[in-house]
Amino acid sequence: MTEPDKRRRILDAAVKVFAQYGFYNSKVSQVAKEAGVADGTIYLYFKNKEDILIQVFIDSMDEILRRQEEAQEGLEDPVEKLRVFAETHFLSVAESRALAEVITVELRQSSKFMRSTDMKPFGRYLGMIAKIIEEGQDAGAFTRTLSPRLTARAIFGAIDELALEWAMGKRQSSLSDTCAHTTELFLTGLQTRPTSTPSSGGKP
Amino acid sequence: MTEPDKRRRILDAAVKVFAQYGFYNSKVSQVAKEAGVADGTIYLYFKNKEDILIQVFIDSMDEILRRQEEAQEGLEDPVEKLRVFAETHFLSVAESRALAEVITVELRQSSKFMRSTDMKPFGRYLGMIAKIIEEGQDAGAFTRTLSPRLTARAIFGAIDELALEWAMGKRQSSLSDTCAHTTELFLTGLQTRPTSTPSSGGKP
């Protein structure tokens, strides 16, 4: 009765601890102490240590997905959509460096056993990018030569790598700079060069 | 009796085991058995379990770097250089899926303590990409609007993500397709728009 959302507190503590020590070097008791609960209490909310990581991931992905969907609302231009998507991803990362670390680093490690688990949220995340690309292709804004799925994955890889560098390293460039960079690189690669041919041509 | 390079055998075994179970879920005794040596023998060649991972990384990076340098020999065109770089990366990954997994997945996990270690090889790898970009910019082939360092990182992220997907997943697309995809996306983004040089077009 005292604690409204103990589960939440444990998840937040886990993100903090996992980010600092890495999943395998974190102790359940550390998470418990950080959350201000007893060791045993954790097992009232989670099946085991691994389950905490999974829930952290699912919860975080849900939140990020929610933000992305919110951010996309009302947007029409595929180029704009992609730009906003990248921006939102960076903002999410910037907001919680710890979360970024856990998601990008710890998650890969665990991906082996996670493949068996519910990885849908990540699939949906990639799906969002792919859908934007497809729409762009349909609208004639993006070149049809690139596979939406593969490109989505490539874009995610690039964004994620930079976000990781930004999150973990001594950020030399500002977040928005880094973000702008990434998008420019991709967008140019994606866009049909309407200008290219015609403009160039333009022989009246 | 004719054990020429026991160290090598252990490293190879480690890659195999780490790739399958993940570093933290692998037991030293598994590696020993896979290598066909006694548990204790491992400690004649490596300081501890972690050291095995580090050596795997260093050795592999050295090998990949060597290949990349060899592949770049004689190339002049920046676009060609980048294309070849990506290809070589994919080929290396394709050759040893296990190695790819260990490098991309396990390594991140360990990056916390590894930052303190000799990560030079990875820096050199990124450096190669950055240098290619710089040369391209100097030659007027690549746009100057993008920072070589950040772009190198983004490109690596994309390549690596796809390589990982290819290595771990049920490869739906062929290796060369995936490879071609990535490069096209980037190269287009990087290249100065020949069109932009409507000059080329030239309306006289």
Next chain:
Amino acid sequence: MTEPDKRRRILDAAVKVFAQYGFYNSKVSQVAKEAGVADGTIYLYFKNKEDILIQVFIDSMDEILRRQEEAQEGLEDPVEKLRVFAETHFLSVAESRALAEVITVELRQSSKFMRSTDMKPFGRYLGMIAKIIEEGQDAGAFTRTLSPRLTARAIFGAIDELALEWAMGKRQSSLSDTCAHTTELFLTGLQTRPTSTPSSGGKP
């Protein structure tokens, strides 16, 4: 369920096991089994195996010191004091042969690393003897030719050696005999012989 002092139980078990097998040949699991606890439980009460030995020592010394102080209460005569001290030491040893072995034998072995630890109790023990000697010298009962500190040490060595022999060997002599022996040897050597000549003399 009714485990009042698990720490105590472990210490007692340790004394027993260490005495029988020697510290370095004892396994923590043996101590655990003897104490009726799980292996891991030991580490809730002690830092490590070595720490058990140190605590055994400190606890035992505290107890012996307590007894000695109690036994000395109300005594005035230095000779009597020394005699009682020896008696009490023997009695303590007699009470727990195992404890004697651990303290006298195992402790020396560990003295190297223990010098850095809290050896105060032992110093206090020697100090008690030295103080008795000093008081005896001040009272004119003991010769001033002997250094209290060195003599204390010598006396301890003798008492301890006999206690050890008694504790470990096939005791051929009774405890009280052995005890009486030691004290007589020392006390005679310590006492000033004022009386000796004259009194005996009685030249007619």
Next chain:
Amino acid sequence: MTEPDKRRRILDAAVKVFAQYGFYNSKVSQVAKEAGVADGTIYLYFKNKEDILIQVFIDSMDEILRRQEEAQEGLEDPVEKLRVFAETHFLSVAESRALAEVITVELRQSSKFMRSTDMKPFGRYLGMIAKIIEEGQDAGAFTRTLSPRLTARAIFGAIDELALEWAMGKRQSSLSDTCAHTTELFLTGLQTRPTSTPSSGGKP
């Protein structure tokens, strides 16, 4: 052909290493390195690690016994004999602090398993003291109230404790002082009171 007495070199190395680290914390390889031989070579001269300690002990005791016997040669007065015995013990210890440590410290530790082994040398050492006392008693120089065996043990304990203190600690007193101290304490306790005797003299 090169090494005349490899066995000797190993024993000397062992004394050095055991004294510094203690028997159980010493590694056979350390002894080998200190002796300048290969690990395996040690097993050509000794059955196992424990055997090295035993041989060190036996050899050292033999040497000390030889010295004592040599020192006792020509002596007649029991008091003088005991004094010389103590002096010789201290001198032996002084000569090789390491040896003293090994004998007094490590040996006790190992006494459990050594009881089954040939401990004769130590028995002979105690026997020497006991014999001197007996002779003194027979000659009327020492009181008959003390058991030679127990007294010998007590004396050894005292001498050894002081030698140990002297060997391990920061020697505050000179060796000869410490030595003189011990003997005075004992001799006085042992001697029949020349004074007391006059009474014996007579009254005819």
Next chain:
DNA sequence: TATGAATGAGGTTTCATTCAT
């Protein structure tokens, strides 16, 4: 005799998980 690389048994210690309260 001498070597030293290889062995592999086994101990200390950790830590996820349980369960009596």
Next chain:
DNA sequence: TATGAATGAAACCTCATTCAT
């Protein structure tokens, strides 16, 4: 629900010993 003392399985690593050369 909550606790946290207790559990005990299991892993890393050491190191005495062997044996092919």
